[in-house]
Amino acid sequence: MLIAAAQADADTSMFFFGFMGIASALVFANLGSSYGTAKSGVGICSMGVLKPELILKSAVPVVMAGILGIYGMIVSVILAQKIKNDGTYTSYAGFSHLSAGLCCGLSSLAAGLAIGVVGDAGVRANAQQERVFVGMILILIFAEALGLYGLIVALILSSS
Amino acid sequence: MADMGANVANWSDLFYGIYPYSWANLGIAFALGFSIVGAAWGIFVTGTSLVGAAVKAPRIKSKNLVSIIFCEAVAIYGVIIAIILSGKMKNPGQLQAADYDKALFAGFAVFWTGISVGLSNLVCGVCVGVTGAGCALADAQTPSTFVKLLVIEIFGSALGLFGVIVGIIQAGGASNFPVANA
Numbered sequence: 513m514l515i516a517a518a519q520a521d522a523d524t525s526m527f528f529f530g531f532m533g534i535a536s537a538l539v540f541a542n543l544g545s546s547y548g549t550a551k552s553g554v555g556i557c558s559m560g561v562l563k564p565e566l567i568l569k570s571a572v573p574v575v576m577a578g579i580l581g582i583y584g585m586i587v588s589v590i591l592a593q594k595i596k597n598d599g600t601y602t603s604y605a606g607f608s609h610l611s612a613g614l615c616c617g618l619s620s621l622a623a624g625l626a627i628g629v630v631g632d633a634g635v636r637a638n639a640q641q642e643r644v645f646v647g648m649i650l651i652l653i654f655a656e657a658l659g660l661y662g663l664i665v666a667l668i669l670s671s672s
Numbered sequence: 673m674a675d676m677g678a679n680v681a682n683w684s685d686l687f688y689g690i691y692p693y694s695w696a697n698l699g700i701a702f703a704l705g706f707s708i709v710g711a712a713w714g715i716f717v718t719g720t721s722l723v724g725a726a727v728k729a730p731r732i733k734s735k736n737l738v739s740i741i742f743c744e745a746v747a748i749y750g751v752i753i754a755i756i757l758s759g760k761m762k763n764p765g766q767l768q769a770a771d772y773d774k775a776l777f778a779g780f781a782v783f784w785t786g787i788s789v790g791l792s793n794l795v796c797g798v799c800v801g802v803t804g805a806g807c808a809l810a811d812a813q814t815p816s817t818f819v820k821l822l823v824i825e826i827f828g829s830a831l832g833l834f835g836v837i838v839g840i841i842q843a844g845g846a847s848n849f850p851v852a853n854a
Contacts, residue, residue: 524688525687531781532784539795542796553799557806561813
């Protein structure tokens with residue numbers, strides 16, 4: 513039988529998890545980035561009706577959410593370069609790449625959720641009270657740091 | 673494959689029993705299917721707000737079609753990746769035991785590329801749809817805001833591009849599908 517004959521030394525399961533790591537880094541980071549962009553985008557659209565001159569300044573949450581998508585892409589591309597079918601890819605590598613992808617992806621998802629909600633409330637408040645802007649930026653920076661933690665840990669894991 | 677139900681002792685046994693080309697075909701299906709779901713979701717979210725706002729401000733309808741087109745582009749990304757991936761799959765005829773591992777590696781690559789691209793495009797489509805809806809409603813009230821709000825939509829559609837870039841890099845691992853030895 514084909515399976516019995518080929519099964520002798522075969523262990524290709526590590527590739528499955530390696531590629532799963534790449535996919536999870538990208539998908540979850542994009543999910544967070546998309547939530548952040550859309551949620552703060554709705555806030556910007558709402559307040560832009562009455563204060564059009566503040567729109568570009570209020571695009572800060574959108575830019576910060578976009579950066580989260582870039583974190584996911586960075587980790588995915590780094591992991592994709594490391595997966596090669598030449599006999600040197602171990603199970604250890606496969607699982608650590610899975611972990612790296614999930615670290616980056618889920619952290620960016622969380623950061624994107626935070627940026628979205630704070631960005632939405634922040635830009636609406638900024639339209640009514642100019643002095644809120646600095647406070648909003650500080651909160652957004654703390655939220656962005658969450659995604660950065662995930663990126664750092666993912667880079668450490670992927671290089672081991 | 674009557675004897676395959678016997679012993680599944682580890683992940684390898686589990687994945688090994690699934691034919692490599694079924695992994696690959698599922699990946700292609702997910703790349704296309706999820707992208708199109710995302711595009712459709714974005715289109716209906718934008719479209720409802722667009723037609724609703726156009727009741728009192730009919731001038732907005734032709735300019736705001738660009739938001740619909742951004743969502744459609746997400747579906748095009750999925751189609752491109754699906755065509756690229758299906759071009760990498762080759763018919764092996766009767767799959768030889770020696771080629772099974774290579775085919776399995778390539779099958780995993782295509783499967784996870786499809787998931788990456790498909791789900792990225794899904795969320796990108798929803799994002800572009802929601803921001804497009806907001807853009808249409810704001811445009812109906814204050815026409816000068818349209819171009820600035822479009823900038824936000826462009827940030828949203830960059831997410832689909834990230835998916836395509838990573839998908840093309842990841843699919844490079846799928847280049848070694850075995851060919852049929854005629």
